[in-house]
Amino acid sequence: MADTLPSVDFGFNxxxxxxxxxxxxxxxxxxxxxxRVLEERNAFRMNMAELxxxxxxxxxxxxxLESKSSTHAQTLAKEAAEAEEMxxxxxxxTEQKEEHLERRDxxxxxxxxxxxxxxxxxxxxxxxxxxLEAQARHNIPELRFWEHCLGLRIEPSAFGVEDQLRFVxxxxxxxxxxxxxxxxxxxxxxxxxxxxxTPTLEKENLEPLVMQLNExxxxxxxxxxxxxxxxxxxxx
Numbered sequence: 001m002a003d004t005l006p007s008v009d010f011g012f013n014x015x016x017x018x019x020x021x022x023x024x025x026x027x028x029x030x031x032x033x034x035x036r037v038l039e040e041r042n043a044f045r046m047n048m049a050e051l052x053x054x055x056x057x058x059x060x061x062x063x064x065l066e067s068k069s070s071t072h073a074q075t076l077a078k079e080a081a082e083a084e085e086m087x088x089x090x091x092x093x094t095e096q097k098e099e100h101l102e103r104r105d106x107x108x109x110x111x112x113x114x115x116x117x118x119x120x121x122x123x124x125x126x127x128x129x130x131x132l133e134a135q136a137r138h139n140i141p142e143l144r145f146w147e148h149c150l151g152l153r154i155e156p157s158a159f160g161v162e163d164q165l166r167f168v169x170x171x172x173x174x175x176x177x178x179x180x181x182x183x184x185x186x187x188x189x190x191x192x193x194x195x196x197x198t199p200t201l202e203k204e205n206l207e208p209l210v211m212q213l214n215e216x217x218x219x220x221x222x223x224x225x226x227x228x229x230x231x232x233x234x235x236x
Contacts (some may be wrong), residue, residue, distance in 0.1 A: 163188035181230035199233035
């Protein structure tokens with residue numbers, strides 16, 4: 001009966017072959033996937049290692065930049081401090097220069113004023129000297145007469161003072177012919193001054209004679225008058 005049944009072909013052999021082929025292709029797919037995963041993992045690890053190296057390099061570069069930045073900042077701060085010190089020094093030197101210029105100008109003005117004053121004094125001295133010379137030329141003949149008549153001699157100052165003469169009268173005291181009456185006449189200024197007398201004369205008696213001498217510039221009458229005062233001083 002079995003032999004009489006119709007044969008049915010379900011294609012199991014073909015199915016097994018197809019299953020075997022699928023298994024081979026699937027294994028190949030899994031193997032390719034595993035290789036790709038391994039490659040990607042290796043690539044990822046390599047990338048991570050490179051990134052790690054790059055990160056370390058960047059950190060080192062950042063540290064170097066930070067160090068350079070700090071050094072640069074310190075340098076800038078130092079240069080700023082030096083620039084401020086330089087500006088302070090420039091301001092100080094400028095102030096000192098202005099002070100020196102002002103002092104120079106004041107000194108120039110003072111020198112000009114002193115030179116003007118010296119010139120005026122020289123001119124006045126020259127005028128006074130010419131007046132004295134003219135007066136001397138006028139007085140010398142008269143002085144010689146008074147020297148002879150009054151028993152007068154003229155000497156350098158006993159005190160060693162320039163422009164000061166010592167006038168000595170003899171035969172002033174009738175009681176003692178050896179006594180000498182003297183006075184010192186200072187002639188370095190515009191006006192005559194009597195520096196010392198022997199015997200000593202009272203100021204109120206001497207001043208009018210000196211004033212009259214300075215007004216008249218006549219030495220003869222003054223010598224005659226002061227000789228009389230000195231004679232009275234011996235009597236007193």
